[in-house]
Ligand SMILES: O=C(O)[C@H](O)C(=O)CO
């Protein structure tokens with residue numbers, strides 16, 4: 001049965017960030033994920049996570065300067081990217097016992113083409129994969145939809161897998177967010193079966209879900225959630241499924257979808 005992690009950057013915003021681990025645990029979540037935890041010292045978060053008795057299964061590397069959505073594919077930002085990984089992302093992951101870090105690629109700079117900047121992303125992630133391996137961390141690249149993120153470098157699942165193949169490191173994989181994938185390309189059942197197949201040469205390291213088009217709870221909208229959750233189960237997905245959505249009317253009021261999947 002799918003194991004869900006609450007995304008405590010989008011859910012539980014009724015609580016201060018440090019209290020969200022306990023709030024999610026109280027609702028039966030065994031794991032949480034977050035986007036950018038860097039405003040609170042890692043040691044404080046580690047204490048609060050441990051006290052709540054939940055795992056942290058994913059965090060994002062820093063996004064870069066104001067307005068940026070990552071810098072890993074931005075030529076000229078290599079030094080800043082490496083510093084952000086060594087000084088923030090990996091130390092936070094280690095302090096919090098978090099095995100996955102999502103590295104955002106960023107926007108294609110004006111006047112450049114995707115193909116021009118792809119080598120920057122591949123080189124940065126090859127270097128980062130070695131550093132992450134020493135910390136026991138898997139790095140993830142996530143295709144985001146271009147409607148919410150115009151100009152973002154990575155939009156499609158096949159492109160994510162192409163990047164992972166080009167890096168060629170065992171600890172780099174794709175973060176498959178069904179919300180973005182449905183908006184960009186659809187055909188989710190076929191893509192889940194293809195990319196979650198253990199025989200596929202490049203791997204998915206994490207799944208995420210939210211309704212389309214409103215990015216609310218995974219219980220409405222254009223996707224057939226009963227079918228998709230059953231398929232994820234049938235395919236034997238061994239990882240976590242991040243509930244990365246914006247509650248429509250309060251986090252607790254919207255947790256009906258989660259009740260059949262509660263394990264504690
Ligand atoms: O927006 C998303 O889907 C990502 O997972 C993310 O972390 C962006 O901050």
Ligand SMILES: [Mg+2]
Pocket residue numbers: 142177208244
């Ligand atoms: Mg996502």
